[in-house]
Amino acid sequence: xxxxxxxxxxxxxxxxxxxxxxxxxxxxxxxxxxxxMRAEGHxxxxxxxxxxxxxxxxxxxxxxxxxxxxxxxxxxxSVFGRTIYKPLSRLSGLxxxxxxxxxxxxxxxxxxxxxxxxxxxxxxNFRSIFAWNMYLYAGxxxxxxxxxxxxxxxxxxxxxxxxxxxxxxxxxxxxxxxxSIFGFLVSRSAYDTALLAPMFIIMSFAYGLATFLxxxxxxxxxxxxxxxxxIRGRLKILLTVFVAAVLYFAVVYNLTNLYMPGQRAFEGxxxxxxxxxxxxxxxxxxxxxxxxxxxxxxxxxxxxxxxxVMASVAVLIGGLAQVYIIIVGAQAYPQQLFPGxxxxxxxxxxxxxxxxxxxPETTLAVxxxxxxxxIVLLAVRVLPFLPLSLADEVTDVHGHDQTVTAxxxxxxx
Amino acid sequence: MKTRALVIAGLxxxxxxxxxxxxxxxxxxxxxxxxAQGHCVLPTAxxxxxxxxxxxxxxxxxxxxxKNDRTDRLTNCIACHVQTNSAGAPIPINQRGQxxxxxxxxxxxxxxxFACHATVxxxxxxxxxxxxxxxxxxxxxxxxxxxxxAPASLSRGHS
Amino acid sequence: MTGxxxxxxxxxxxxxxxxxxxxRLFALAGGAVAAVLTPGVTLFARTLTVGSGKTPVRYGLLIxxxxxxxxxxxxxxxxxxxxxxxxxxxPDTAQWIxxxxxxxxxxxxxxxxxxMCQHCAQATCVDVCPTGASxxxxxxxVLVDKHRCIGCRYCLMACPYKARSFVGRxxxxxxxxxxxxxxxxxxxxxxxxxxxxGKAPxxxxxxAERGKKAMVFGNLHDxxxxxxxxxxxxxxxxxxxxxxxxxxxxxxxx
Numbered sequence: 001x002x003x004x005x006x007x008x009x010x011x012x013x014x015x016x017x018x019x020x021x022x023x024x025x026x027x028x029x030x031x032x033x034x035x036x037m038r039a040e041g042h043x044x045x046x047x048x049x050x051x052x053x054x055x056x057x058x059x060x061x062x063x064x065x066x067x068x069x070x071x072x073x074x075x076x077x078s079v080f081g082r083t084i085y086k087p088l089s090r091l092s093g094l095x096x097x098x099x100x101x102x103x104x105x106x107x108x109x110x111x112x113x114x115x116x117x118x119x120x121x122x123x124x125n126f127r128s129i130f131a132w133n134m135y136l137y138a139g140x141x142x143x144x145x146x147x148x149x150x151x152x153x154x155x156x157x158x159x160x161x162x163x164x165x166x167x168x169x170x171x172x173x174x175x176x177x178x179x180s181i182f183g184f185l186v187s188r189s190a191y192d193t194a195l196l197a198p199m200f201i202i203m204s205f206a207y208g209l210a211t212f213l214x215x216x217x218x219x220x221x222x223x224x225x226x227x228x229x230x231i232r233g234r235l236k237i238l239l240t241v242f243v244a245a246v247l248y249f250a251v252v253y254n255l256t257n258l259y260m261p262g263q264r265a266f267e268g269x270x271x272x273x274x275x276x277x278x279x280x281x282x283x284x285x286x287x288x289x290x291x292x293x294x295x296x297x298x299x300x301x302x303x304x305x306x307x308x309v310m311a312s313v314a315v316l317i318g319g320l321a322q323v324y325i326i327i328v329g330a331q332a333y334p335q336q337l338f339p340g341x342x343x344x345x346x347x348x349x350x351x352x353x354x355x356x357x358x359x360p361e362t363t364l365a366v367x368x369x370x371x372x373x374x375i376v377l378l379a380v381r382v383l384p385f386l387p388l389s390l391a392d393e394v395t396d397v398h399g400h401d402q403t404v405t406a407x408x409x410x411x412x413x
Numbered sequence: 414m415k416t417r418a419l420v421i422a423g424l425x426x427x428x429x430x431x432x433x434x435x436x437x438x439x440x441x442x443x444x445x446x447x448x449a450q451g452h453c454v455l456p457t458a459x460x461x462x463x464x465x466x467x468x469x470x471x472x473x474x475x476x477x478x479x480k481n482d483r484t485d486r487l488t489n490c491i492a493c494h495v496q497t498n499s500a501g502a503p504i505p506i507n508q509r510g511q512x513x514x515x516x517x518x519x520x521x522x523x524x525x526x527f528a529c530h531a532t533v534x535x536x537x538x539x540x541x542x543x544x545x546x547x548x549x550x551x552x553x554x555x556x557x558x559x560x561x562x563a564p565a566s567l568s569r570g571h572s
Numbered sequence: 573m574t575g576x577x578x579x580x581x582x583x584x585x586x587x588x589x590x591x592x593x594x595x596r597l598f599a600l601a602g603g604a605v606a607a608v609l610t611p612g613v614t615l616f617a618r619t620l621t622v623g624s625g626k627t628p629v630r631y632g633l634l635i636x637x638x639x640x641x642x643x644x645x646x647x648x649x650x651x652x653x654x655x656x657x658x659x660x661x662x663p664d665t666a667q668w669i670x671x672x673x674x675x676x677x678x679x680x681x682x683x684x685x686x687x688m689c690q691h692c693a694q695a696t697c698v699d700v701c702p703t704g705a706s707x708x709x710x711x712x713x714v715l716v717d718k719h720r721c722i723g724c725r726y727c728l729m730a731c732p733y734k735a736r737s738f739v740g741r742x743x744x745x746x747x748x749x750x751x752x753x754x755x756x757x758x759x760x761x762x763x764x765x766x767x768x769x770g771k772a773p774x775x776x777x778x779x780a781e782r783g784k785k786a787m788v789f790g791n792l793h794d795x796x797x798x799x800x801x802x803x804x805x806x807x808x809x810x811x812x813x814x815x816x817x818x819x820x821x822x823x824x825x826x
Contacts, residue, residue: 042740113723185729344673
């Protein structure tokens with residue numbers, strides 16, 4: 001009987017150690033940046049009273065959203081029974097955990113008083129979606145951890161389906177929560193819409209899969225383990241659908257705003273004269289993040305590793321641009337205390353607020369990515385997360401074998 | 414095997430000399446804590462051990478429970494314990510050698526209050542105002558647990 | 573000894589009844605139950621009472637923009653002096669109160685008036701705060717309990733009035749009655765220490781003494797108070813009344 005073989009990576013190559021060193025350095029630099037911000041106060045960053053959440057929040061939200069999306073591959077295998085994805089489940093779970101930790105790392109180190117973060121659990125305000133999110137994050141780590149364990153421990157394999165379903169439902173809730181952090185706010189023109197919750201879910205599908213693809217293809221290439229055409233083809237279709245869906249939501253969101261007279265000024269800011277935000281929208285989010293990958297994925301026959309990597313990188317760049325607009329753009333646009341009026345004050349009312357990410361918060365933002373890399377690199381070395389081969393023969397036989405076994409088992413008296 | 418033995422030996426040496434060094438550090442003299450101008454709300458020995466619990470309790474009452482008439486609040490602790498320099502100006506209470514800092518430096522406990530709270534009283538406060546008739550009547554309720562566990566000699570010292 | 577400490581902590585914990593937000597949540601839950609039992613009428617009756625239930629005291633302000641003038645900033649400087657705030661204006665300076673000039677592009681009419689924390693009955697900052705550091709006192713004043721604030725700045729994101737600030741520097745020389753420090757959120761406290769002493773907030777006093785007598789402070793729920801009587805006299809509104817946050821600061825002529 002053909003079974004899928006997983007094995008720890010040897011981790012002796014120069015590339016491995018170099019990657020590990022870079023990730024570790026980034027992580028340590030992030031600790032430094034966090035401590036510096038804590039000691040000096042946030043005035044050393046590019047943030048101020050107008051732009052209160054900056055680039056580190058963009059990365060944090062991006063990583064957290066991608067985390068729940070990265071789990072999708074495992075969900076498709078265990079919840080929807082597509083056995084071809086099964087060999088990818090472990091990496092999917094690992095990536096989900098690593099990305100979430102990376103995102104939380106950015107969030108916590110950015111706090112004004114990171115040492116008091118446990119107050120959120122000691123006192124907890126259950127009217128706060130932010131407080132709910134902390135429980136959702138903790139639960140996600142726990143559930144995905146168990147899910148991985150049940151997948152990797154043969155004796156517990158039979159529970160992995162139930163755990164997979166739980167994880168899938170949990171991750172939908174989690175991303176709904178993340179989107180609602182913004183969707184629940186009435187204070188800014190860009191928010192105050194239920195659309196953000198489903199939009200974040202679909203964004204998570206795309207960003208998570210793109211991240212997954214990059215690590216899968218890049219990693220397997222470095223390890224000289226094969227990834228077959230068959231599995232690449234499947235992932236390509238998935239990515240195409242997700243990118244198209246993100247684009248669809250972007251169109252609906254902006255069209256709705258455009259149609260409401262009170263929101264047109266804001267929409268004009270995003271689409272026409274918002275400077276960097278307008279550029280990020282058209283070039284970053286729409287062109288690089290949407291149109292380009294779609295053309296690439298739909299236009300080329302087959303699913304070469306090159307196509308997938310290029311599309312994934314584009315999706316990630318577009319995604320970062322999109323989250324940047326959602327978080328920073330929304331704050332740059334003046335709050336509407338007196339809609340329709342011309343407003344002036346010493347507190348920058350009525351003006352578009354500039355933001356240039358400072359070094360401390362940028363270092364912190366990138367350190368989250370470094371931490372993700374660090375966790376993944378260490379984990380695949382000590383535990384068998386990665387299959388030895390994803391070549392067509394293996395995945396074919398594997399998928400085929402599963403059905404035959406099932407039929408065989410049913411037929412056996 | 415060899416590596417493990419080496420690590421264990423190294424750690425042992427480190428712990429041994431660390432202990433000697435720590436013992437040597439133990440001879441740091443007990444600080445001279447400046448004395449206050451009046452009687453405290455609780456006996457010194459109790460305050461020394463429990464002041465943070467009391468401050469926290471009073472803080473919750475003032476900030477969260479709207480009991481604004483408590484006189485035994487941090488600002489009044491400072492007003493009473495603050496020292497003045499030769500010019501008669503108050504010296505910040507968290508400055509080296511001052512009431513709060515003297516002990517906290519000695520025991521190595523981080524002092525977080527003064528990230529936000531003022532370290533000097535705004536103007537000289539007469540003790541009568543603080544612990545006068547109103548203060549006595551607002552009668553500091555010593556948490557029963559503390560009194561029960563306190564040595565008999567430590568029952569309310571200031572009344 | 574450990575056991576004693578636990579006891580002390582539970583002693584210090586606020587009682588359930590003292591937490592108005594929690595009470596409001598219960599009221600909402602009660603409303604939902606009532607709605608299920610007798611749909612229609614009960615739901616309507618319940619909805620009306622939620623949030624607008626009258627407490628004996630609700631402190632508020634009335635700002636008369638027909639009196640306030642563009643050049644005057646007596647309220648702002650008084651606030652800075654009393655609360656020990658910086659007077660240097662940079663993008664990261666905290667501003668608890670600011671003068672806002674509003675011009676109607678259709679008519680050209682310009683008005684000027686101060687904007688500060690609006691001390692909402694349905695305060696978004698209180699709702700979103702993950703630790704409950706943002707809280708509303710039973711007398712309607714909305715404050716930040718800095719002991720609990722972790723500095724996440726979600727309240728700055730959530731406030732539609734731009735009323736919250738974040739302290740991004742080490743603070744020294746605070747006023748004893750206005751503790752404030754790096755890494756925490758802050759806003760107008762309605763000079764709660766002065767109010768507790770029976771005085772009006774610093775801005776209101778300054779406006780009366782050095783300004784245009786455009787501000788009235790008082791108990792909104794006491795029909796005999798000056799503020800309640802004035803509110804009954806002429807039409808007023810609140811900023812972004814459409815959001816339904818029930819601010820405690822009312823404006824005339826905006």
